Amino acid sequence: MSVELKDGKKILHNPISREDLKDIHIGDIIYLTGDITTCRDVAHRRVVEEGRPLPVDVRDAAILHAGPIIRPLGDDKFEMVSVGPTTSMRMEKFEYEFTKETGVRVIVGKGGMKENTERACKEFGAIHCVFPAGNAVVAAVEVKEIVEAQWRDLGMPETLWHCHVEEFGPLIVSIDSYGRNYFEEKKVEYNKKKDEQIELISKQVGFIK
Amino acid sequence: MSNEQVRKMTDIMSQFVGFTAKKLPDDVIAKLEELRSREDSPMAKVIYDTMFRNQDLAVKLNRPSCQDTGVLQFWVKCGTKFPLIDDLEALLKEAVIDSTIKTPLRHNSVETFDEYNTGKNVGKGTPTVWWDIVPNSDQCEIYTYMAGGGCTLPGNATVLMPGEGYEGITKFVLDRMTSYGLNACPPLLVGVGVGTSVETAALNSKKALMRPIGSHSDNANAAKMEKLLEDGINAIGLGPQGMGGKYSVMGVNIENTARHPSAIGVAVNVGCWSHRRGHIVFDKDLNFTVDTHTGFEYKEN
Numbered sequence A: 001m002s003v004e005l006k007d008g009k010k011i012l013h014n015p016i017s018r019e020d021l022k023d024i025h026i027g028d029i030i031y032l033t034g035d036i037t038t039c040r041d042v043a044h045r046r047v048v049e050e051g052r053p054l055p056v057d058v059r060d061a062a063i064l065h066a067g068p069i070i071r072p073l074g075d076d077k078f079e080m081v082s083v084g085p086t087t088s089m090r091m092e093k094f095e096y097e098f099t100k101e102t103g104v105r106v107i108v109g110k111g112g113m114k115e116n117t118e119r120a121c122k123e124f125g126a127i128h129c130v131f132p133a134g135n136a137v138v139a140a141v142e143v144k145e146i147v148e149a150q151w152r153d154l155g156m157p158e159t160l161w162h163c164h165v166e167e168f169g170p171l172i173v174s175i176d177s178y179g180r181n182y183f184e185e186k187k188v189e190y191n192k193k194k195d196e197q198i199e200l201i202s203k204q205v206g207f208i209k
Numbered sequence B: 001m002s003n004e005q006v007r008k009m010t011d012i013m014s015q016f017v018g019f020t021a022k023k024l025p026d027d028v029i030a031k032l033e034e035l036r037s038r039e040d041s042p043m044a045k046v047i048y049d050t051m052f053r054n055q056d057l058a059v060k061l062n063r064p065s066c067q068d069t070g071v072l073q074f075w076v077k078c079g080t081k082f083p084l085i086d087d088l089e090a091l092l093k094e095a096v097i098d099s100t101i102k103t104p105l106r107h108n109s110v111e112t113f114d115e116y117n118t119g120k121n122v123g124k125g126t127p128t129v130w131w132d133i134v135p136n137s138d139q140c141e142i143y144t145y146m147a148g149g150g151c152t153l154p155g156n157a158t159v160l161m162p163g164e165g166y167e168g169i170t171k172f173v174l175d176r177m178t179s180y181g182l183n184a185c186p187p188l189l190v191g192v193g194v195g196t197s198v199e200t201a202a203l204n205s206k207k208a209l210m211r212p213i214g215s216h217s218d219n220a221n222a223a224k225m226e227k228l229l230e231d232g233i234n235a236i237g238l239g240p241q242g243m244g245g246k247y248s249v250m251g252v253n254i255e256n257t258a259r260h261p262s263a264i265g266v267a268v269n270v271g272c273w274s275h276r277r278g279h280i281v282f283d284k285d286l287n288f289t290v291d292t293h294t295g296f297e298y299k300e301n
């Protein structure tokens, strides 16, 4: 079983199938137990532009747009000190191809993404989630083990840190497997209210007489 | 000045900067608690719960609460008779280097044009130091600030024509909230600067972020506008992390200076929920007081 309900929490376990994402919608809060690999700018570029295979198998598992602070423990062991999501939008132009190539199911980052990712989520059955930013210590303690580190030539922030996590979250679904986009829908509402407020305030600030 | 005094002030500043990376100012914590108690959607509640758990863990595990510890910025109001005035800028740089290793802080200084990370968290003109010289005083006041990437991004400044008026300022500020503000980790503290040109407005907007949350401009019209903007941005309902809620901001602070009759300089600057600002005041013997944070203790090495 890949979707567990525990104390009111919805927890995904990998391997995650398309079917498992069927009842998950934008705005839902979920958690992840299993595998998540940090993967950001250069790693996306290598997969999509250079056609190199990702050295960590993320099929039916998760990636995290983040550059962590890691403490080496010796003997090729590492500890996660601090990890926070980075702006997902930077990966937007690669995410369709990346999802197609790697078969990733859950993409975690900061802020919204756009059409390419919507298309990928809908076609291949994936979701994009937001981990609330600025909570680097919470995220770090939810990492139970770093199981491997690949593409270390990229330096600490860009290395693929393959982590074992337990109830990693809260993850808020921003794009679901139907291609609905939480932020884009919200923005319409925000902009409408903004225009109303500009009008309202403007009536009261005629200080130049 | 004696090397001993320079070393001591460097040490205090290094420890204070490190402390501010781990614990938020008292006024920010109080405001976040208030906003948390007023949200009732499950999503907003879960996000606030995570934020408070994170701040507790940061103190307990002695780690920076957000991985982005920003570019260090200092606004100093230094008395002309403060004994360490000549050493101040150099010692602040030293303090950042020291704190970067000890806290640890992220390496956030990239030399422009040469485009490489110095690996020390300092570079040409970083940490930023803004000077205000105070005549006939022997004390030194320092505001510290960690300018993270996400919350630096919404910053914007322009010069409006007087015909656009304060209505134009309103639009300039609110437009920025829905385009960039929602990705800058709300609830935000919004600093608005009004002056005669881009740089006077911009500096005013940064100084506005150093004012305590809940403080008001002493100009009645500016204070009225602070309140209008605060209520207006809240009504947009960005909520924590821009994901929706009843509130958007911790406050709006306006700082203003006079302008040319034909120009209105305006700037907006934002602080994120993790608003790491500090305020420390030294007397001539380096006795100090901190009024932003409880719990800071200097440990002499």
Ligand code: SF4
Pocket: A084, A133, A134, B066, B067, B068, B069, B148, B149, B150, B151, B183, B184, B185, B272, B273, B274
């Ligand atoms: S905007 Fe602030 S809280 Fe968010 S990631 Fe940047 S520094 Fe951290």
